[in-house]
Amino acid sequence: MGNYRMLARRCVETEMPVMVKIQELMRGAENLMSLAQGVVYWQPPKQALEKVKEIVWDPLTSRYGNDEGLPELRQALTEKLQQENNLTKSSIMVTAGANQAFVNLVLTLCDPGDSVVMFAPYYFNAYMSFQMTGITDIIVGPGDSKTLQPDADWLEKILSEKGDKPVPKLVTVVNPGNPSGVFVPKPLLQRISDLCKKADAWLVVDNTYEYFMYDGLEHFCLEDNHIVNIFSFSKAHGMMGWRVGYIAYPTEVDGLAEQLLKVQDNIPICASIIGQRLALYSLEVGPEWIRERVKDLVKNRELVREALSPLGDDAVKGGEGAIYLWAKLPDKYSDDFEVVRWLVNRHGVVVIPGSASGGRGHIRISFGGLTQADCEIAAQRLQKGLKELIEVGMVQ
Ligand SMILES: Cc1ncc(COP(=O)(O)O)c(C=O)c1O
Numbered sequence: 001m002g003n004y005r006m007l008a009r010r011c012v013e014t015e016m017p018v019m020v021k022i023q024e025l026m027r028g029a030e031n032l033m034s035l036a037q038g039v040v041y042w043q044p045p046k047q048a049l050e051k052v053k054e055i056v057w058d059p060l061t062s063r064y065g066n067d068e069g070l071p072e073l074r075q076a077l078t079e080k081l082q083q084e085n086n087l088t089k090s091s092i093m094v095t096a097g098a099n100q101a102f103v104n105l106v107l108t109l110c111d112p113g114d115s116v117v118m119f120a121p122y123y124f125n126a127y128m129s130f131q132m133t134g135i136t137d138i139i140v141g142p143g144d145s146k147t148l149q150p151d152a153d154w155l156e157k158i159l160s161e162k163g164d165k166p167v168p169k170l171v172t173v174v175n176p177g178n179p180s181g182v183f184v185p186k187p188l189l190q191r192i193s194d195l196c197k198k199a200d201a202w203l204v205v206d207n208t209y210e211y212f213m214y215d216g217l218e219h220f221c222l223e224d225n226h227i228v229n230i231f232s233f234s235k236a237h238g239m240m241g242w243r244v245g246y247i248a249y250p251t252e253v254d255g256l257a258e259q260l261l262k263v264q265d266n267i268p269i270c271a272s273i274i275g276q277r278l279a280l281y282s283l284e285v286g287p288e289w290i291r292e293r294v295k296d297l298v299k300n301r302e303l304v305r306e307a308l309s310p311l312g313d314d315a316v317k318g319g320e321g322a323i324y325l326w327a328k329l330p331d332k333y334s335d336d337f338e339v340v341r342w343l344v345n346r347h348g349v350v351v352i353p354g355s356a357s358g359g360r361g362h363i364r365i366s367f368g369g370l371t372q373a374d375c376e377i378a379a380q381r382l383q384k385g386l387k388e389l390i391e392v393g394m395v396q
Helices: 018-026 046-053 071-085 097-108 124-132 153-162 185-198 256-266 273-286 288-305 335-348 370-392
Strands: 090-095 115-119 139-140 168-176 202-206 227-232 245-249 324-328 362-366
Touching: 018 071, 018 090, 018 335, 046 273, 071 090, 071 245, 071 273, 090 097, 090 256, 097 115, 097 124, 097 168, 097 227, 097 245, 097 256, 115 124, 115 153, 115 273, 124 139, 139 153, 153 185, 168 185, 288 370, 335 362, 335 370
Parallel strands: 115 139, 115 168, 168 202, 202 227
Antiparallel strands: 090 245, 227 245, 324 362
16 A cells, blocks of 8 residues: 555646546435436437448457548548638647547646636636646636626736736637536637737637537637637537547647647547547538537426526526536535535435536536436426525425
8 A cells, every 4th residue: 555645746636526526426326317417318320320330340440540530530520620610720630539639738738837727617627637737827717797708808917917927828718618508709709819819828719519509699619820629529429438529720830730749649549440430420410410409408408497496597697508507506505515415315316516617606507418308307306406495405
């Protein structure tokens, strides 16, 4: 037996993943309904899965592929980026999901000791990626109290402060957001981008939920030599376990491709070949397939919104995109994890504590992982639980 001091401080001082804590909480509980994990209930397109079945015996499926991704997939993604995202000057690296894409970028763009900026409530895995790569100066900016959109005035101040501290090296935004589902409109993201450019800071935008837009809002991407975009196949194509995502990075930046390759070669070498093939076949099915499924989530969102009504209208924010709503618990319940534990044990429904995203006293509710029929049951339980919480308290 060694001791704790033998472990890397970088890792020891990184938060424990909230999903690991939640899985522990759920262990042994029967008949639980989950509005917790950020997943979708559908599987990849049937046609694509059928095609993948045919290539398992192909020897190439079992070999390593190019570090940056299968040429056919990168070609198809180049076309997709041009047609759907208006990104015409970006190069592509395929990764083992968007989370690995983010770690690649932190390792490539930041040094230990650099400052970085994210906005509350933030995506917990991005926070942990900073922590475990030695970025200890993580500056968390505020969101607007009504809309939760990032506060660009605050960012302007942070990026122009001339003190002993270096200007932040990287700013990151998830659009639409996790854990809030808040959408950052184009003029605001453009302003954030302009501020980053002026300060020589990178802007990393995570577009994992690009297709998950509601109420007529349209997703968009920005492109420039200080912007890197991240994408994922996990939610859109129901491919969570296949682990495929990609980075669209500025081709014109000298040396960026080489540095990214060093990191890639030392972590996955390449994303799984069969996963990349499934991604390619799924792309061939076209984006309409995704949009049809996303359209159906609107009903789930409304069920969950209704379930949150005991907290009051002002308490619930977000949900313009992605698969999340973000809700404030009454002031006396600042220990959100205790409320989550109580909801699990007494009401058989699980959500994510907001403190995992820097939002103590809040909860994140995912409406993507259940079919409408199951979502109805989960939402009823949540509503009953919240009503009891407000009217009586956390009775056992
Ligand atoms: C904003 C965001 N980025 C990345 C990921 C992880 O995606 P992937 O499965 O592609 O690693 C998630 C998953 O919840 C997410 O919400």
